[in-house]
Amino acid sequence: MDMEVDASDGDNNRWSLRKEVDKLIKGILEHSFSELEEQPILFFPSKEEYGDYQCDNVLSIWTQLRENPEESEQKYPHIKKPTDVGEEIKKHLEKRDDMIKEASIHDVGFVTFTLSGKWMAEDSLFTPPHDHQVGIFQPTPNGTKCWVPKVSNKPVKGTVFDTLEIALNAYKEYAREGGFEVRKGGQKNSKNSKDEPNNKYFYCVRQGVKPPPKDGNQKSDKSQTTNPLGVTKVIKRRKRASCRCGCNAQLRLKKLPNEKYTVSKFIEKHNHSLVYEDDIKYLRASRRLTFPKQQLLNQLSNVNIGPVKSWKVLKEMYGGFEYIGATDVDCKNYKRGLNEFIGERDAQMVVDKLLSREEYFDNFSDEIFESLFRCFSLSVQEDDTSLTYMIRDIEADYTTIHGVSVEAKYEVTYVPASVEIKCSCLKYECYGLLCRHIFYVLRMSKVFHFPRKYLQRRWSKYALPNKIVTRPVDVASLSNPAECVNGVLREIYGTVEDSVTRLVTDIQKLQIYKDDLDTLLEHVKIDIPIAPEMSKKELYAAALGVTEPVEVNIIAPECHNKGSVSVKRHQTQAEKAFIQSKKNPRKCNTCGEIAYHDSRNCPTKKKSNDEEMDD
DNA sequence: CGTGAGCTCACATCCCGACA
DNA sequence: TGTCGGGATGTGAGCTCACG
Numbered sequence: 182m183d184m185e186v187d188a189s190d191g192d193n194n195r196w197s198l199r200k201e202v203d204k205l206i207k208g209i210l211e212h213s214f215s216e217l218e219e220q221p222i223l224f225f226p227s228k229e230e231y232g233d234y235q236c237d238n239v240l241s242i243w244t245q246l247r248e249n250p251e252e253s254e255q256k257y258p259h260i261k262k263p264t265d266v267g268e269e270i271k272k273h274l275e276k277r278d279d280m281i282k283e284a285s286i287h288d289v290g291f292v293t294f295t296l297s298g299k300w301m302a303e304d305s306l307f308t309p310p311h312d313h314q315v316g317i318f319q320p321t322p323n324g325t326k327c328w329v330p331k332v333s334n335k336p337v338k339g340t341v342f343d344t345l346e347i348a349l350n351a352y353k354e355y356a357r358e359g360g361f362e363v364r365k366g367g368q369k370n371s372k373n374s375k376d377e378p379n380n381k382y383f384y385c386v387r388q389g390v391k392p393p394p395k396d397g398n399q400k401s402d403k404s405q406t407t408n409p410l411g412v413t414k415v416i417k418r419r420k421r422a423s424c425r426c427g428c429n430a431q432l433r434l435k436k437l438p439n440e441k442y443t444v445s446k447f448i449e450k451h452n453h454s455l456v457y458e459d460d461i462k463y464l465r466a467s468r469r470l471t472f473p474k475q476q477l478l479n480q481l482s483n484v485n486i487g488p489v490k491s492w493k494v495l496k497e498m499y500g501g502f503e504y505i506g507a508t509d510v511d512c513k514n515y516k517r518g519l520n521e522f523i524g525e526r527d528a529q530m531v532v533d534k535l536l537s538r539e540e541y542f543d544n545f546s547d548e549i550f551e552s553l554f555r556c557f558s559l560s561v562q563e564d565d566t567s568l569t570y571m572i573r574d575i576e577a578d579y580t581t582i583h584g585v586s587v588e589a590k591y592e593v594t595y596v597p598a599s600v601e602i603k604c605s606c607l608k609y610e611c612y613g614l615l616c617r618h619i620f621y622v623l624r625m626s627k628v629f630h631f632p633r634k635y636l637q638r639r640w641s642k643y644a645l646p647n648k649i650v651t652r653p654v655d656v657a658s659l660s661n662p663a664e665c666v667n668g669v670l671r672e673i674y675g676t677v678e679d680s681v682t683r684l685v686t687d688i689q690k691l692q693i694y695k696d697d698l699d700t701l702l703e704h705v706k707i708d709i710p711i712a713p714e715m716s717k718k719e720l721y722a723a724a725l726g727v728t729e730p731v732e733v734n735i736i737a738p739e740c741h742n743k744g745s746v747s748v749k750r751h752q753t754q755a756e757k758a759f760i761q762s763k764k765n766p767r768k769c770n771t772c773g774e775i776a777y778h779d780s781r782n783c784p785t786k787k788k789s790n791d792e793e794m795d796d
Numbered sequence: 797c798g799t800g801a802g803c804t805c806a807c808a809t810c811c812c813g814a815c816a
Numbered sequence: 817t818g819t820c821g822g823g824a825t826g827t828g829a830g831c832t833c834a835c836g
């Protein structure tokens with residue numbers, strides 16, 4: 182039983198199936214064998230046909246009764262053998278026919294029983310004690326029950342939302358706090374189908390009921406398939422419970438003339454109990470593998486750490502699985518999706534990535550050439566330490582919308598003492614390559630050697646990284662936006678880590694630092710209230726730092742390694758000799774010796790073969 | 797059809813007892 | 817005390833099913 186909670190957990194006052202069963206057996210034992218102070222001994226039976234629970238108190242009770250046979254004979258005249266103890270328990274179990282579907286006795290008198298499905302499904306039993314309940318329970322006059330989420334900020338009728346997305350997010354947030362999940366419902370489109378719909382419905386995820394199987398499409402628990410070779414295979418169908426129970430809670434939105442949406446109907450009553458506060462973290466709305474976490478999963482997978490181990494790493498990092506916001510299964514599914522996304526396109530992706538770099542980096546020598554013929558200095562300003570050139574680039578002229586050509590001018594600042602140079606075109610900052618304007622200024626300043634500090638390691642023959650993972654020194658120089666995000670993320674981690682390292686001894690300052698970060702987050706939240714939703718594919722592409730290949734022309738060659746990897750433990754010489762000693766020697770037909778070889782692998786034969794090869 | 801999640805296989809790793 | 821064998825358990829990856 183999935184819902185089973187350890188009955189011994191005294192701090193937990195929540196309703197549990199096991200506790201109810203425990204209570205029942207305890208009552209029976211107290212009633213029938215009052216002075217024995219027997220505690221219920223309950224197990225899950227070893228065999229499925231025995232039912233849901235097995236009560237093993239029989240032997241314990243029988244042993245105690247045998248200690249004082251005469252006294253027991255007086256008190257329990259009907260008990261003559263262990264099976265009678267079982268019968269006694271069974272009799273009382275059967276009296277509770279609302280709760281117990283079936284009870285029987287096995288072996289020496291163990292009682293096994295099955296719980297009634299109707300009893301388990303009864304809502305009142307699943308209603309947790311009042312203080313643990315999320316929603317407010319309301320019995321209605323006609324006897325049906327309903328639950329209302331206890332949330333202060335609810336989308337009442339008449340509330341106006343700018344877009345459907347905002348409305349959905351608001352309802353989802355309300356649902357998360359309230360303890361239920363949201364599903365998108367139908368919509369009524371406007372005449373122009375490209376426009377946003379006129380009406381849109383959002384429902385509780387338990388809305389509706391599971392549709393009955395269509396005639397002729399009825400699926401039994403087991404079905405048979407026959408493959409082309411005529412071999413029939415029995416497929417066992419999995420049983421999956423539907424959570425739909427015809428709940429009517431919903432949010433209906435209607436488009437206003439100003440393209441905004443208003444709540445036209447809001448039903449807040451649910452016909453089922455809501456999720457406990459403790460379990461809200463398991464709701465889909467609370468589970469989200471954020472981009473940084475996806476990044477971590479991806480990076481760890483690069484060093485052969487799979488999703489489950491990565492999830493455990495996250496658990497340690499965040500101080501408990503409830504703070505991760507994702508289950509291990511979420512991590513596994515993400516990894517599977519990522520692998521699916523890559524598929525056989527890995528080679529294509531690598532090539533595309535390199536080609537996209539080529540797009541950004543044109544021929545570098547051209548840039549020096551262009552500095553000679555396309556760039557001219559318009560003015561030079563000189564102060565104590567630096568020179569500021571205005572450079573006119575005749576190739577970079579651009580036209581505005583009114584057809585007027587605008588001359589491209591760039592400002593280059595040069596500090597001769599430290600050979601510091603910066604151009605307003607920001608090419609170096611973007612791609613790590615100096616621009617033609619800088620070359621022009623360097624030439625004018627009679628600098629005839631390439632400034633060492635502007636020669637990045639990656640353009641040199643030492644470009645191979647020392648480590649597998651390197652933190653980029655210059656984030657802006659990364660070639661595409663996806664790589665930029667990863668780079669910035671690493672920089673942020675680094676900054677935070679550095680700050681904490683410095684502040685680790687000063688808790689007060691660390692707290693101030695944390696508060697400052699919270700303030701920054703608040704600013705971001707005001708700026709971007711809802712995190713933009715990226716599609717799965719976009720997320721995978723971003724995580725890998727690639728764009729999804731449109732077509733696949735390059736497929737990685739299949740690689741067959743010579744021989745196979747031995748999974749056997751390495752044997753020492755002594756061990757090999759020991760194994761050899763157990764074998765019986767045999768007579769070799771080639772050399773005539775009695776040894777541990779035969780005519781096929783005779784050393785003399787091998788020797789003669791080698792000589793032949795040499796000839 | 798997309799997706800969450802169960803099932804299974806094969807391999808890796810852990811752990812415990814036996815033995816040198 | 818160290819090493820080995822082998823069972824138990826953990827894990828990654830692929831396959832599959834069924835809900836929505």
